[in-house]
Amino acid sequence: MAEPPATRSHPGAGLVSAGQEALWLAHQLAPDSSAFNVVLAVRLRDPVDTDVLQDALTAVAARHELLRSRFAATDEGPVRTTVPPASVRLDVREVPGVAEAELFRLATGAGEEPFRPASQGAFRAVLLRRGPADAVLVTATHHIVSDATSQWLLVRDLFAEYGARTGQDAPPPAEPADWDRQVRAERDFVAGARGARAAAHWRGICDGLPAAELPTDRPRPPHRLLDGATHELVWDPQTGQRLRSAAAERGLTPFAWLLGTFQAALHRSGCGDDFLIGCPATTRFTPETRQAVGYYVNALPMAARFTPHTPLLATVEAAQDQLRRGLAHARYPVELLGGSAARGPLFRISCTLVAADRLPVPGLYEGPVRLGGLRAELCDVPQQEGQLDLTVEVLQDSRGFKAVLRYDTALFDAATLDRFAATWQRLLDVSLDAPHTPVADVALAAQDDLDFLLALGTEAA
Template sequence: MSTGLISTGQEGLWLAHQLDPDSSAYNVVLAVRLRDPVRADVLQDALTALVLRHELLRSRFPGTDAGPTRVTDPADSVRLDVRDVPGADEEELFRLARRAAEEPFRLADEGAFRAVLLRGAPDDAVLVTVTHHIVSDATSQWLLVRDLFAEYGARTGQGGATRPPAPTGWDQHVCAEREFIASPRGERSAAHWRDLCRGLPAAALPTDRPRPEQPTLNGATAELTLPAITSRRLREAAAERALTPFAWLLGTFQSALHRCGAGDAFLVGCPVTTRFTPATREAVGYYVNSLPVAGRFLPATTFLETFEAAQRQLRTGIAHARHPVELLPGGADRGPLFRIVCTLIAVDRLPIPGLYEDRVRLGGLRAELCDVPQQEGQLDLAVEVLQNSAEFRAVLRYNTDLFDRETVERFRDTWRRLIDVSLDTPAARVADVGLVAVDDLARLIALGAGAP
């Protein structure tokens, strides 16, 4: 057992955990259905090798009078949780996987990682890997599953050579963060964020219920899938104007917030990776910072202006992404920097090619994604835009103590309408777009007139 350092972002996540230790809102999950017999003893050996390589997976986070600390335990302290559920069908396995994903962590005593093997039959099981966000991010969850099955395959003669220990540990990353913050470059980044955020509130939609005095973490999920033809038009329209598809989607997202009552000027957060070195690209950890992106709307603001502003801010922001925005001044009087975030995940670039869309082989085993809900209720609204070669799908996770599902679905539909209109007429003014399609408007007018 040894002690280690924690980053600024980890401190914030630890504090969030103290406010509601029984919540699963910060659980990051990747579950895979395995269609071949799994040797639990070999999987345990592979798990031990995995956590030896990635020290955060065997770390605990007790509190002290000076704040949170990190304690690293021996690799064999992390045990595979095997749960036999004979005869469980597809629906039951999914329900049990979701339940395993939602079990809260005891960060001080039990750590922030668990692996649960649900065995419904000798050749049918679900492996649920769950981390608390304090030790992981989206890329990390796929890295750890990739590395786990590489170790498993190496032990069963099914390919997947074992990987050497990570070249650097978490303490080196935290030291580099602290050195950057104290450097002239860090001071310039802090000044950039202060200037951008000055006078702007966090974007917030009108809620269905009063905001509780104590933040809550209860949530649910809605989705928006753009068909292949719309996704292709989006890529083509963005490329024609030297924009990224995400800048286009973010601009329409900000426009939807504006039209749905968030105001004329506000901040949204765009979480991005801070894996800037070869040593961090293969490591499991919380390598995330959120870039503040300002939305500003006048009566004459066009879609194209919002897209260009979003892209400009994202490109500039990446240059300052190493400075944690949690360190910006403000405190309770200012309120949170973000209540709403939007991020892009290129699923075709994740560390396990093909798993998101199809069945693959992991360590010699046939495997497919078991897509259980997760990370619901962290903020008012947190949106992940999932991009693959064919389409864009947005996952909208929202706080159910603030919003009814119908409210979030109306916002989603508004966003979708603004995407469609912007593809037809990028130079249109955001304020001029009718939020009800022409056919729907005619039907509503007919209903209001008593027409059959």
């Protein structure tokens, strides 16, 4: 088992977690990639006082030290230092009168610009001002200082500070956790008896299982290029309601049902009978960490095992059981398990849940809201593409479910993701209609399509 990172001996240096070490290394290997950029862009429909916004930004940087951290390379690995909050500057870019499509392209580009964590930090805020009362605020962080929840906390706190300065009487956010304390808690856990039990649990899950690997359209390059694209799978409201009902009837969660059918889709798409995927989960276990910007994520290794007779329902129930048992050991950084030259990385595919209806900025995901007194709506730019072969976010809100599939374009064509999404859709439909159907027996073409294809084969040449 790998050892936890040692505390750096450099005076005044902050601590770095195991997950941050891994992300720092990924950045060193591909410093110009945007695969690990976490982005939240907000369209603002009222005049923005940029001086006030800068003051709000300074206050947020003071609250969340990782937003003003630098990560320098040493012989021992990364060393984290901090700069004064006022060093974090708002980048105002005037783009008068650009077309909607161009504004979206500029917002996407602002989020994709590479970070220089050693010299410039891992956070930026860009205001694209199209007109006096029309702008997009792009907040971007490198994953080394943030996660999905953090990005929403950042925006929540930024507009709370803005509103407090413009007479909106915004309540002050609760005090966040100290990052060094979080890292010390991680290291104490790993070094203790509970950490040993967690490591044994994860070794038992992972030993002997390869990472799930979909058949690729092109040979795997010798080094990951970290370039990607996105495919969305949106389930209609009726399917979402059936999913909620079927899961509740059996004491399961909708995410476990989707996760189990996702694993079944991987199996039917060529990943083999037994494999591992990752399931990122939060490590925000205290009230203070729930208010903090930081990398509060550990990936849970999830095993899948199939025989010719495995029913869909059994796959879903196994996913629920693994999630339940895995969350009890979620404090353990999976990076410490490590891959190997012989077996490769621990996993190449991940699937996680984002409960959009529980994000820190209520309503923004679903429609226009007021933030700090300003009319605002989400500008949903693409991001985090190409981190792995395939990363999937299942987004759940009051309207239903959708899956955002981000894939490595060095390996896969868009048509391959279309087919995979159709396979997942088909397996989900059958699991809701006939959950005891063996995974291997599910026809991946609908009956009407199958009849059509068979009819083609009977025609004279």
